[in-house]
Amino acid sequence: KNPSRQEALxxxxxxxxxxxxxxxxxxxxxSISGAEGSFVLKTRKMYGREKEYEATRVVxxxxxxxxxxxxxxxxxxxxxxxxxxxxxxxFFDQEVLVVGGSNSAVEASLELFRGxxxxxxxxxxxKLDKGVKPWVVxxxxxxxxxxxxxxxxxxxxxxxxxxxxxxxxxxxxxxTELKNDWVMALTGWQPNPTLLRGMGVEIDQxxxxxxxxxxxMETNVPGVFIAGVLAAGNNANKIFIExxxxxxxxxxxxxxGRAAGHP
Numbered sequence: 001k002n003p004s005r006q007e008a009l010x011x012x013x014x015x016x017x018x019x020x021x022x023x024x025x026x027x028x029x030x031s032i033s034g035a036e037g038s039f040v041l042k043t044r045k046m047y048g049r050e051k052e053y054e055a056t057r058v059v060x061x062x063x064x065x066x067x068x069x070x071x072x073x074x075x076x077x078x079x080x081x082x083x084x085x086x087x088x089x090x091f092f093d094q095e096v097l098v099v100g101g102s103n104s105a106v107e108a109s110l111e112l113f114r115g116x117x118x119x120x121x122x123x124x125x126x127k128l129d130k131g132v133k134p135w136v137v138x139x140x141x142x143x144x145x146x147x148x149x150x151x152x153x154x155x156x157x158x159x160x161x162x163x164x165x166x167x168x169x170x171x172x173x174x175x176t177e178l179k180n181d182w183v184m185a186l187t188g189w190q191p192n193p194t195l196l197r198g199m200g201v202e203i204d205q206x207x208x209x210x211x212x213x214x215x216x217m218e219t220n221v222p223g224v225f226i227a228g229v230l231a232a233g234n235n236a237n238k239i240f241i242e243x244x245x246x247x248x249x250x251x252x253x254x255x256x257g258r259a260a261g262h263p
Contacts, residue, residue: 008241024043026045026046027043027044027045027046027051028043028044028045029041029042029043029195030042030043030044031195031198032058032195032198032199033198033199035222035223036056036057036222036223036224037056037223038054038056039054039055039056039057039058039223040052040053040054040055041053041054041055041058056223057223057224057225057255058199058223058224058225059217059225059226059227059251060195060196060224060225060226060227060230061226061227061228061230061247062191062192062195062230063191063228063229063230064189064190064191064229064230064232064233064234065084065189065191065229066189066190066191066192067189067190067192068083068084068185068187068188068189068190069187069188069189069190069234070185070187071099071157071160071185071187073157073158073159073160074159074160075159075160075161076160076185078160078161078162080160080162080180080181080182080183081160081182081183081185082182082183082184082185083185083186083187083189085104085108085111085184085186087111087115088111088112088114088115088116088117089115091112091115091116091117091181091182092115092116092117093116093117093118094117094118094181094182095117095118095120095178095179095180095181095182096112096117096118096119096120096180096181096182096183096184097120097121097122097157097165097178097180097182097183097184098112098119098120098121098122098184098186099121099122099123099157099183099184099185099186099187100121100123100129100185100186100187100188101121101123101125101127101128101129101132102129102131102132102186102187102188103129103131103132103133103136103240104186105121105123105184105186106128106132106136106140107136108184108186109121109140109143109149110136110139110140110143110149112184113143113148113149119149119150120149120150120151120152120178121144121149121150121151121152122151122152122155122156122157122167123151123152123153123154123155124154124155124156124170125153125154126153126154127153128140131235131238133240133242152167152176154169154170154171155167155168155169155170155176156168156170157183157185158175160180160183163179163180163181164177164178164179164180165177165178165180165183166178188234188235190208190234191208191229191230191233191234193208193210196210196219196224196226199221199224200220200221201219201220201221201224202219202220203233204233207233207234207235208233208234208235209231209232209233209234210226210230210231210233212225212226212231214231215250215254216250216251216253216254217231217247217250217251217254218251218254225251225254226247227244227247227248227251228244228247229244231244231247
């Protein structure tokens with residue numbers, strides 16, 4: 001059985017307690033300067049207090065959910081358009097359009113359906129993304145085949161109004177208007193590259209992936225490592241808990257090896 005989000009969070013909390021991790025919550029890192037062996041981190045706490053820390057090495061694991069990939073269509077600014085899914089209950093008995101074919105879009109669609117929403121999916125491809133978790137695929141496939149969740153393959157949203165959405169068939173150009181209450185635009189997010197760029201880490205302009213050694217997770221800046229979904233760049237569905245959890249071990253081994261005199 002795969003853990004739920006709640007179960008995963010409880011596990012993380014217990015790990016932090018068991019290993020007495022020195023967590024600095026609600027404290028934002030505003031800049032990192034220096035070089036390997038003598039990094040300086042400047043932070044700001046919730047109520048404005050500034051602090052500084054010194055570090056021999058730095059691991060950046062800021063995630064990939066800084067800013068959403070926008071649809072860039074008329075009506076996207078309406079309050080009915082959401083780029084982040086939290087829970088299904090507020091959408092009971094509502095017409096909900098889920099945009100995208102990623103794992104996030106699939107899981108949200110399934111939860112919304114089971115929460116009593118009338119769900120329609122729209123995706124510009126003719127199938128779900130490869131990053132959808134394997135154990136979720138049979139469930140969403142069954143729901144689509146049985147018509148529990150409608151889907152418009154090879155369509156894009158071209159306009160959003162207070163009570164409807166308009167889709168365009170990518171092949172024919174034909175337009176379809178659907179009655180709609182909410183739009184879940186789960187089209188992916190972009191990471192925040194500010195800290196990495198400030199330290200001189202190179203970032204691919206197309207993929208958003210920071211330059212790094214996939215075996216050690218060290219960037220092109222010595223002593224600066226990345227971990228988690230940040231390593232996937234703009235494709236947040238490429239790295240999950242299941243495959244991203246190995247990054248910590250890789251980083252530790254790289255640091256231990258260097259301390260022992262190995263390259």
